[in-house]
Amino acid sequence: MEQQTVTEDHAPTSAASTMDQRPGLHVDIGQRRRAQHNEVHITLKDVTVKYGTFTAVRGVSLEVPRKEITALIGPSGCGKSTLLRTLNRMNDLVPTASVAGSVRYNGEDIYDADVDPVEVRRRIGMVFQKPNPFPKSIYDNVAFGPRLNGVKRELDDIVEKSLRRAALWDEVKDKLGQSGLSLSGGQQQRLCIARAIAVDPDVILMDEPCSALDPIATLRIEELMREMTSDYTIVIVTHNMQQAARVSDRTAFFTVDVDNPQQERSGVLVEVDDTETIFTQASDERTEAYITGRFG
Amino acid sequence: MSTTLTTPEPSKLRGIGGGRADRLFRGTLIFAASSVLVILAAMIIRTTIEAWPVFAKEGLFGFVFGQQWSVGTSRSEVTGTYGAFPFIYGTIKTSLIAVVVAVPLAIGIALFTNEVAPKWLRRPLAYTVDTLAMVPSIVYALVGMYFFRLYVWGPAGQVIADSPLTSVPIIGGFFSGPVLLSSYWSAANILAIMILPIITAICRDVFAQVPEDERNAAYAMGATRWEVMSKVIVPHSFSGIVGGTMLGLGRALGETLAVAVLIGSSQRWAGRLFAGGDSMTAVIANTFADAHPEAIWALLAIGVTLFFITMFVNIGARLIVARVGGRVGGGAVI
Numbered sequence: 001m002e003q004q005t006v007t008e009d010h011a012p013t014s015a016a017s018t019m020d021q022r023p024g025l026h027v028d029i030g031q032r033r034r035a036q037h038n039e040v041h042i043t044l045k046d047v048t049v050k051y052g053t054f055t056a057v058r059g060v061s062l063e064v065p066r067k068e069i070t071a072l073i074g075p076s077g078c079g080k081s082t083l084l085r086t087l088n089r090m091n092d093l094v095p096t097a098s099v100a101g102s103v104r105y106n107g108e109d110i111y112d113a114d115v116d117p118v119e120v121r122r123r124i125g126m127v128f129q130k131p132n133p134f135p136k137s138i139y140d141n142v143a144f145g146p147r148l149n150g151v152k153r154e155l156d157d158i159v160e161k162s163l164r165r166a167a168l169w170d171e172v173k174d175k176l177g178q179s180g181l182s183l184s185g186g187q188q189q190r191l192c193i194a195r196a197i198a199v200d201p202d203v204i205l206m207d208e209p210c211s212a213l214d215p216i217a218t219l220r221i222e223e224l225m226r227e228m229t230s231d232y233t234i235v236i237v238t239h240n241m242q243q244a245a246r247v248s249d250r251t252a253f254f255t256v257d258v259d260n261p262q263q264e265r266s267g268v269l270v271e272v273d274d275t276e277t278i279f280t281q282a283s284d285e286r287t288e289a290y291i292t293g294r295f296g
Numbered sequence: 297m298s299t300t301l302t303t304p305e306p307s308k309l310r311g312i313g314g315g316r317a318d319r320l321f322r323g324t325l326i327f328a329a330s331s332v333l334v335i336l337a338a339m340i341i342r343t344t345i346e347a348w349p350v351f352a353k354e355g356l357f358g359f360v361f362g363q364q365w366s367v368g369t370s371r372s373e374v375t376g377t378y379g380a381f382p383f384i385y386g387t388i389k390t391s392l393i394a395v396v397v398a399v400p401l402a403i404g405i406a407l408f409t410n411e412v413a414p415k416w417l418r419r420p421l422a423y424t425v426d427t428l429a430m431v432p433s434i435v436y437a438l439v440g441m442y443f444f445r446l447y448v449w450g451p452a453g454q455v456i457a458d459s460p461l462t463s464v465p466i467i468g469g470f471f472s473g474p475v476l477l478s479s480y481w482s483a484a485n486i487l488a489i490m491i492l493p494i495i496t497a498i499c500r501d502v503f504a505q506v507p508e509d510e511r512n513a514a515y516a517m518g519a520t521r522w523e524v525m526s527k528v529i530v531p532h533s534f535s536g537i538v539g540g541t542m543l544g545l546g547r548a549l550g551e552t553l554a555v556a557v558l559i560g561s562s563q564r565w566a567g568r569l570f571a572g573g574d575s576m577t578a579v580i581a582n583t584f585a586d587a588h589p590e591a592i593w594a595l596l597a598i599g600v601t602l603f604f605i606t607m608f609v610n611i612g613a614r615l616i617v618a619r620v621g622g623r624v625g626g627g628a629v630i
């Protein structure tokens with residue numbers, strides 16, 4: 001049984017009771033009341049993403065503060081994953097996808113013609129919904145990215161540092177040669193986090209990183225995310241309200257909108273604010289309806 | 297308050313014809329499956345019996361490593377000398393070279409088809425390569441004989457033989473001239489073309505099975521398309537590639553016609569690549585028409601030997617695939 005530690009940020013709740021709660025009823029929003037946010041790391045201005053002629057998300061403007069956790073929430077199909085993938089140009093891999101508007105990372109538009117998407121992805125890493133280690137050893141999984149960058153000598157150090165950073169080192173230090181697939185689901189996901197941070201990004205995007213995990217593994221990842229804010233900016237997509245409330249500093253609520261002239265359904269950003277504000281006094285009634293479970 | 301329950305009608309669970317039809321069907325299938333074994337066993341036993349006098353005279357070692365092949369004319373006993381080494385050597389040499397030429401090409405074609413080519417081009421490309429597999433052997437033999445040999449492999453061989461490669465110690469001699477038009481080299485090349493479709497098809501299949509998630513993980517770490525291909529897709533497909541290679545090797549070992557016309561039919565084996573030689577299938581195809589009975593036995597002995605070599609290659613392939621597949625925990629298995 002994994003040991004469950006409780007960080008100062010959280011009221012001590014058992015994993016089971018946390019998961020049992022209905023969305024929005026007894027949300028623990030922690031003590032992360034913020035007087036002021038950090039400087040902006042990523043700025044989206046009027047971002048619209050289309051697949052062919054279908055508009056998946058329309059007109060999103062959003063600021064992501066540095067070294068904080070921003071959660072993207074909303075009903076399924078409202079374009080959260082799509083928007084997340086535009087932040088590190090993973091959408092380039094979908095031939096039909098097109099992005100309008102601007103996405104600025106440290107003030108630089110990552111969609112400028114002379115920007116190399118490969119360089120963008122080295123700085124803005126990503127963790128996926130399903131843990132997806134390579135069918136290689138634990139060591140080789142973490143070393144994969146650094147090796148791409150030609151690192152040879154300090155590889156052992158990087159692997160150890162990344163695994164420590166992902167709170168996985170103690171569990172795997174004696175079996176680095178074993179297949180990454182031999183680990184449990186939660187360990188695999190932390191391995192994927194270690195793998196992502198091994199290339200030394202400063203932003204990490206996570207697309208429902210806990211949806212395939214059990215409650216205890218989920219809590220461990222959430223704790224890890226809180227710890228990681230000392231070094232990384234994190235953007236997380238989640239459909240778990242409590243998760244957004246527990247881990248994030250800011251929350252952006254998206255929904256599917258049909259109120260446009262063409263009558264087509266596309267995702268829109270309803271509002272973005274401090275997580276505490278969103279969960280206690282959302283200014284848009286759609287947000288409130290969603291987080292109290294009356295919708296979606 | 298009580299109610300009386302009525303007994304339901306029986307639901308006719310006991311059908312009549314079903315069981316018997318099942319048994320008949322099963323019997324047919326068992327017969328079909330076992331007939332394969334019977335045919336295989338009959339072929340092995342029959343050819344081994346026919347070939348036995350030759351093995352008995354030469355001994356297995358003498359047959360496999362003997363250098364001299366001079367056929368006799370008897371109908372009842374073995375009077376000639378039957379050392380099959382030049383043919384065994386030629387078969388293995390041409391097949392291995394064919395694999396060395398074909399595998400990188402097949403991997404390249406499969407990667408291009410699956411990963412690089414625009415969507416609309418992928419199917420036509422795949423069909424084109426698959427069509428190569430439908431071309432009859434005799435057509436390869438003719439095209440090899442009257443075109444490739446003269447205008448491609450001959451000149452290419454000359455370039456290699458004139459290159460500094462020939463002065464590299466140890467391996468230099470292998471690439472030295474003179475370049476004959478009918479040679480191990482020409483035979484290996486036609487074999488490479490002939491096994492290309494099967495290896496390419498298998499590579500395409502196993503590449504397509506690499507999970508999207510794994511590619512995305514690599515892309516998300518800043519891998520280029522080339523790096524995703526070389527560091528994710530090919531390693532993930534390793535066991536499948538090995539399987540496809542072995543399958544191709546098996547085909548190359550058994551291919552007859554094209555090799556028979558292109559290998560040169562020289563009964564003295566040579567270490568050089570560009571020299572003429574002979575192979576197991578080629579010597580059977582080229583000499584059985586006017587062979588006396590004892591020479592037929594000897595040719596059958598070659599056939600039996602080839603069968604066992606091919607079988608060992610296939611068993612080896614399966615072992616390698618199973619081991620490699622198990623070690624990396626997954627991957628496509630042939």
Ligand SMILES: Nc1ncnc2c1ncn2[C@@H]1O[C@H](COP(=O)(O)OP(=O)(O)O)[C@@H](O)[C@H]1O
Nearest residue numbers: 051056075076077078079080081082083094096
């Ligand atoms: N590769 C794609 N091609 C076409 N449509 C897509 C693709 N990916 C997502 N979509 C569509 O875009 C919309 C938003 O999807 P997604 O971003 O996955 O939403 P969410 O993550 O919020 O559930 C959905 O209607 C979905 O069907």
Ligand SMILES: [Mg+2]
Nearest residue numbers: 080081082237
């Ligand atoms: Mg999604």
